[in-house]
Amino acid sequence: MSRFPVRRRSAAEALSAAATRRRTAPELRNPPLDYAYDGSFEGLLTVVFQVYDRKAAPNSIQPLGAVQVGLFAQPVQVDTDETAAARVWDGLLRYMDKEARTRLFHAFLSEVPDRELLIFRYADAAMRAGRDIAENYADDNVRRIQRLAQQMYREKHRMEAFVRFEKTSDGLFHATIEPDFDVLPLIAAHFTKRYADQRWLIFDRRRHYGLYYDLHRTDIVQFDADTAPQRRAAVSATVLDEREPLFQLLWQSYFDHVNIPERKNIKLHRRHMPLRYWKYLSEKQPREQPFQPINNKRPVQPGGPALAAGGEAQG
Template sequence: MLIYLYDGTFEGLLTVIFEIYERKAAPAQIVCRKAELPGLFTQTIPVITDEAKADRVWIGLGKKISAAARSQLYKAFLSEQPQTAMLIYQYAQLTFASAVSIEDNFAADCVRELAQINKQVFRESHRMEAFIRFQKTADDLFYATIVPDFNVLPLISEHFRKRYADQRWLIYDTARHYGLYYDLEKVSQINLDKEIADRSGNLPANILEEQEHLYQKLWQTYFHHVNIPERKNRKLHLRHMPLRYWKYLTEKQPQ
């Protein structure tokens, strides 16, 4: 078994694809270095991320498929599912071998499976845009905690930069231990030495803005008053707002 090891970044994966073609040695698996390696009878090839090589693969794909198709490859990569790296390699292999675009060739397993993964990632990013709830701190920072199924922070960054352009905000993914910070000019990726929110995403009371608890109670009151008990449909409600998101929603906290 020939296994290529990479650093877990998208550029790293593109570098692996370049190395596979350069070495003319097809992989049995493509594995992030942090993952557990399968079996004893394996040959591993560590690949160091090279932006120039990654760019050549990315540009090469752009000559064969649309910008939307390339974007979908990146979104599928953000799923962090272990099979995705091999699927993207197989997709690239099929792309470079075909005289026509393969992006609608759903008879190919890699095309069909990546499309399904892409839909899951898109759905999760859309829910994050809808379900994120900020808390205002005493120094006028709007803070939110998330634990999405997939690594969707890169996908929601532009949405929040445009929507809250006049506010400083920080959205922190506690599952992946990094966040996005907007300083009124640009969005930067940051890592906190110590996570400041509890398991439900609540900040300590001593760092919250003085009126924050009042605003939270007002929002809860509004939510409960617009709710019509006679029209209650829990099954439909859970379909649109799954239970796993509730602990981060202000309106779902006990009053």
């Protein structure tokens, strides 16, 4: 008989252990398939659900508009199922924390050509390991997801800093952007909180959709190619508020006067404010009137009285 007492687990501890037990992903023993989906993130999660339901690994996962059909195989078209997508999204938390799961969404927004397979391989590896693999940098999928998440983070913060609104005649504040990645879903909360007292629209010219805030909620709005706002100058010439040119002139004047020519460093400036953003920045547009520095310094006259630190002349 053992001299040491045996500690028995309580019913609550047993239930907790059972709840946190992680099941590994099922074996994908059927022949691989090509999958096609509608291009949405929910659609991709539905494809992941179908992969394990069919037990058939993906040869490829392609949006419907970009499907490349093979000679002998037709892709399996997967219709988006929000219930299945939510089940997959919630189930990922058994194998990774929320931050790691969010990185998968950011990788999807990066729009890299093979992002669907990359996300699937990362999720599949985590499920087969039965744990979070975010620190396993020996895995190429982990490194790529981490790198894409960092690029998205930088682009998100640049958009939050570089968006310039113009007021239209009906009181709407409009801004056009053209980011490298699809960052509108990531900046919506920032602008909704910061500009909660005004109506605004941020339009992504490259992807033909935008965010619209109506003082109550922020919605995604779609534009056709024919009706979408074009260049910044075209919008300004037709619908700008009559005071907007003055606001831009004041902003440009402020920018010019806080600038210190002696400390100009173009290389550093372009690193923090890349050239591709300049066409949408008010301070980078041609000046309607040349910049004149403020002439508020009195020259020291030869032989004149010197000013002491306190401002009084020394006699």
